[in-house]
Amino acid sequence: MxxxxxxxxxxxxxxxxxxxxxxxxxxxxxxxxxxxxxxxxxxxxxxxxxxxxxxxxxxxxxxxxxxxxxxxxxxxxxxxxxxxxxxxxxxxxxxxxxxxxxxxxxxxxxxxxxxxxxxxxxxxxxxxxxxxxxxxxxxxxxxxxxxxxxxxxxxxxxxxxxxxxxxxxxxxxxxxxPASPQYRALMKEKLRLEALLQQGGWGPTVPNRKLEPGQSGADVVALRDRLIVMGYLQRSATRDYDLAMESAVQQFQSDHGLEVDGVAGKGTVAEINKSVLTRLKSVIVAMERERWLPTDRGERHVLVNQTDFTAKIIDHGNVTFETRSVIGKNQGDRRSPEFSDVMEHMVINPSWYVPRSIVTKEYLPQLKQNPNAAGHMEITDSRGRRVDRSAVDFTQFTTRSFPFAMRQPPSSRNALGLVKFMFPNKYNIYLHDTPAKNLFSREVRAYSHGCIRLQQPFDFAYALLARQTEDPKAFFHRVLNSGKETKVELDKKVPVHIIYRTAVVSAKGRAEYRRDVYGRDAKVWNALERAGVVLSGVQG
Structure with missing residues (x-):
C-alpha cells in the first residue's frame, strides 16, 4: 500500500x-x-x-x-x-x-x-x-x-x-x-500488470487444443480476442486464422522462447493462457533476483539465462553476440547452478576429465559388466598413469572405493567438443562445445550434467579473442588444427553471470516470459509470500 x-x-x-x-x-x-x-x-x-x-x-x-x-x-x-x-x-x-x-x-x-x-x-x-x-x-x-x-x-x-x-x-x-535498466523496466511492467489485474486481466482463455492457419470458428475467435487484449493483434472481427493472426502468434512465440512456427499448438496455447497474476509473480521474482546481482556486471560480460537457453556477450549494455545453449537436466544434482564468476581462459582441443560422480554412477557399473566398456575413455591412477583394464577386477570396487580417474582425450567426439571456456569455480561449471548438435533444435534444452553447452562455440571464441588478436578466426583454427590441448589466456578477464529469469524486458520494452524449468521461481515466490509480499491489484 x-x-x-x-x-x-x-x-x-x-x-x-x-x-x-x-x-x-x-x-x-x-x-x-x-x-x-x-x-x-x-x-x-x-x-x-x-x-x-x-x-x-x-x-x-x-x-x-x-x-x-x-x-x-x-x-x-x-x-x-x-x-x-x-x-x-x-x-x-x-x-x-x-x-x-x-x-x-x-x-x-x-x-x-x-x-x-x-x-x-x-x-x-x-x-x-x-x-x-x-x-x-x-x-x-x-x-x-x-x-x-x-x-x-x-x-x-x-x-x-x-x-x-x-x-x-x-x-x-x-x-x-538498483540502477540497472532491467530493474526499472521490470518496475514499469509490474505497474502495467497490476493495472491489468484491476481491469480483469486478459479475459477468457483459449480452448487447449491445436489451432493453425486456415482454421476458423469459435476457438479461433477466442485466440483472436486473447491476442488482441495482450497487444499482439489489431482489433478485428475475423473468425479466420489468417496471416495477421499467424504473424501475431509468431511474435508471441518469439517473446516466450517457443518454436516460432505460427501454429498455436498446445504448448503455445498453454503459454497464451497464463494469467496476468502468474506473469506478475514472475516479474516480482525477477525484481528480487535483479537485486541479487552485482552492481558492476562488467562493461563486457557473458550472460547465460538458463530459462532462455541462451548465452550472450554484452558490451556496454548491448548484446553483441548470442547463441543457443543447453543447460543441466532437471534431475538431481544435474541442474545448473546460478552464480557469477570471471572467465580467465579457454582450452582448445580439451580433454574431458570426467567428474567423479559420473565415473562412479555411470561408468563403474558398465566396467563391472565389461572391463572394455567405454573404450573411448582412458582410466588413470592417482599419478595420472594409464591403467591396463585387463589387469583390474572392477567388480571389487564400490562407488566409494573406486581408486581411478577417467579421461577422454581431445577429439571431435570428446564430450566437451573442441573448445571449453573456463571461469574456475568450486561447482566445476564452464561453457563448452558439444558433439550432440541435435539438442539445439529443441524448444526445451535441459540435457547436460550441469555445464553449459554452446551451439556456436567457435563464433563465441572469435568474439572473445577479437580484442586481443587481429585475426581471431585464423588464430583459433591454427591452434585447433594442431590437435594439441592448448590453454589460451584471455588478456582481459570477462565476468560471467549465470542467471535464472522467467521474466525479462527486452531492449524494445516488451516483456518476455519463459517457463520455470527447474521450479526455482515458484520457490522464490513462495518465500517472498512467506516474507509478507502481496499482489497489488488482485480483486477480492
Missing part, C-alpha cells in the same frame, strides 16, 4: 518533534543538560546494541542524532524515510504501512530524553532494513534452493546511515534502488 504525500505530511506533522539537549521540558525542573545528554546516549547505546551496524555508526558519530535533532535536516530525513517505507510495495517488497504508523506514533508520544533516543535508533534500524531489502534483496538465495548458490552483494549497514547523514535525503533514498 502506498501512502499519499498529503497523508504522509499529516503524519509527519502529528509526529513532529525536536530534541533539545538542554531539556525537553524547559522550566519544569528537569535534570541539567549533561544528564539529558547522558540519558540520550545511554538510550541509543541500549537500543542499538541488537544491531552491530547501527551501534557502530552511533559510536563513530559520537551518539549525535541524525533524525531527531533540532534542525530541518532531521525533519527532511524523517520525511524521506517514511515516504520510502510507505511506498516500498512498488518494489515488490512487503507492505510497511504498519511500521510507518508505529514509528509515527512513537514519535508523537516521545516525552523524555530516553523516548527520543529510542526513536532515533528505531528510525535508523528502519532505514538499514529498508536499504538492504531494496538494494540487495529480501531473501537469501541459498536458503531457498541448493542450486541458487549466488552470493548477494554485501553492504555494511553503517554505509546507509552515513549516506543518509551526509547526502540529500531523497536523493540518497532513490540511489538505493
Amino acid at each position: 502506498c501512502i499519499p504525500r498529503a497523508e504522509l505530511a499529516a503524519k509527519l506533522k502529528a509526529g513532529a518533534f525536536a530534541l533539545v539537549l538542554g531539556g525537553l521540558a524547559a522550566g519544569t525542573g528537569v535534570a541539567p543538560a549533561y544528564a539529558q545528554v547522558t540519558a540520550f546516549k545511554q538510550a541509543i547505546a541500549e537500543a542499538a546494541s541488537v544491531d552491530d551496524a547501527v551501534a557502530a555508526f552511533y559510536r563513530e558519530n559520537n551518539y549525535q542524532p541524525i533524525w531527531t535533532g533540532a534542525d530541518t535536516e532531521g525533519q527532511a530525513r524523517r520525511a524521506a524515510l517514511l515516504e520510502a517505507l510507505g511506498n516500498v510495495s512498488v518494489h515488490g517488497l512487503p507492505d510497511r504501512s504498519v511500521e510507518v504508523a508505529r514509528l509515527t506514533e512513537q514519535m508523537k508520544n516521545a516525552r523524555t530524553t530516553r523516548d527520543v533516543g529510542l526513536v532515533e535508533v528505531a528510525l535508523s534500524r528502519a532505514l538499514v532494513d529498508y536499504a538492504r531489502d531494496v538494494q540487495t534483496g529480501l531473501l537469501v538465495p541459498s536458503q531457498i534452493d541448493d542450486g541458487m548458490v549466488r552470493e548477494k552483494p554485501s553492504v555494511d549497514g553503517t554505509t546507509y546511515l552515513v549516506g543518509m547523514r551526509d547526502e540529500q535525503p531523497m536523493s540518497f533514498i532513490r540511489s538505493l534502488t
Whole structure:
C-alpha cells in the first residue's frame, strides 16, 4: 500500500518533534543538560546494541542524532524515510504501512530524553532494513534452493546511515534502488500488470487444443480476442486464422522462447493462457533476483539465462553476440547452478576429465559388466598413469572405493567438443562445445550434467579473442588444427553471470516470459509470500 504525500505530511506533522539537549521540558525542573545528554546516549547505546551496524555508526558519530535533532535536516530525513517505507510495495517488497504508523506514533508520544533516543535508533534500524531489502534483496538465495548458490552483494549497514547523514535525503533514498535498466523496466511492467489485474486481466482463455492457419470458428475467435487484449493483434472481427493472426502468434512465440512456427499448438496455447497474476509473480521474482546481482556486471560480460537457453556477450549494455545453449537436466544434482564468476581462459582441443560422480554412477557399473566398456575413455591412477583394464577386477570396487580417474582425450567426439571456456569455480561449471548438435533444435534444452553447452562455440571464441588478436578466426583454427590441448589466456578477464529469469524486458520494452524449468521461481515466490509480499491489484 502506498501512502499519499498529503497523508504522509499529516503524519509527519502529528509526529513532529525536536530534541533539545538542554531539556525537553524547559522550566519544569528537569535534570541539567549533561544528564539529558547522558540519558540520550545511554538510550541509543541500549537500543542499538541488537544491531552491530547501527551501534557502530552511533559510536563513530559520537551518539549525535541524525533524525531527531533540532534542525530541518532531521525533519527532511524523517520525511524521506517514511515516504520510502510507505511506498516500498512498488518494489515488490512487503507492505510497511504498519511500521510507518508505529514509528509515527512513537514519535508523537516521545516525552523524555530516553523516548527520543529510542526513536532515533528505531528510525535508523528502519532505514538499514529498508536499504538492504531494496538494494540487495529480501531473501537469501541459498536458503531457498541448493542450486541458487549466488552470493548477494554485501553492504555494511553503517554505509546507509552515513549516506543518509551526509547526502540529500531523497536523493540518497532513490540511489538505493538498483540502477540497472532491467530493474526499472521490470518496475514499469509490474505497474502495467497490476493495472491489468484491476481491469480483469486478459479475459477468457483459449480452448487447449491445436489451432493453425486456415482454421476458423469459435476457438479461433477466442485466440483472436486473447491476442488482441495482450497487444499482439489489431482489433478485428475475423473468425479466420489468417496471416495477421499467424504473424501475431509468431511474435508471441518469439517473446516466450517457443518454436516460432505460427501454429498455436498446445504448448503455445498453454503459454497464451497464463494469467496476468502468474506473469506478475514472475516479474516480482525477477525484481528480487535483479537485486541479487552485482552492481558492476562488467562493461563486457557473458550472460547465460538458463530459462532462455541462451548465452550472450554484452558490451556496454548491448548484446553483441548470442547463441543457443543447453543447460543441466532437471534431475538431481544435474541442474545448473546460478552464480557469477570471471572467465580467465579457454582450452582448445580439451580433454574431458570426467567428474567423479559420473565415473562412479555411470561408468563403474558398465566396467563391472565389461572391463572394455567405454573404450573411448582412458582410466588413470592417482599419478595420472594409464591403467591396463585387463589387469583390474572392477567388480571389487564400490562407488566409494573406486581408486581411478577417467579421461577422454581431445577429439571431435570428446564430450566437451573442441573448445571449453573456463571461469574456475568450486561447482566445476564452464561453457563448452558439444558433439550432440541435435539438442539445439529443441524448444526445451535441459540435457547436460550441469555445464553449459554452446551451439556456436567457435563464433563465441572469435568474439572473445577479437580484442586481443587481429585475426581471431585464423588464430583459433591454427591452434585447433594442431590437435594439441592448448590453454589460451584471455588478456582481459570477462565476468560471467549465470542467471535464472522467467521474466525479462527486452531492449524494445516488451516483456518476455519463459517457463520455470527447474521450479526455482515458484520457490522464490513462495518465500517472498512467506516474507509478507502481496499482489497489488488482485480483486477480492
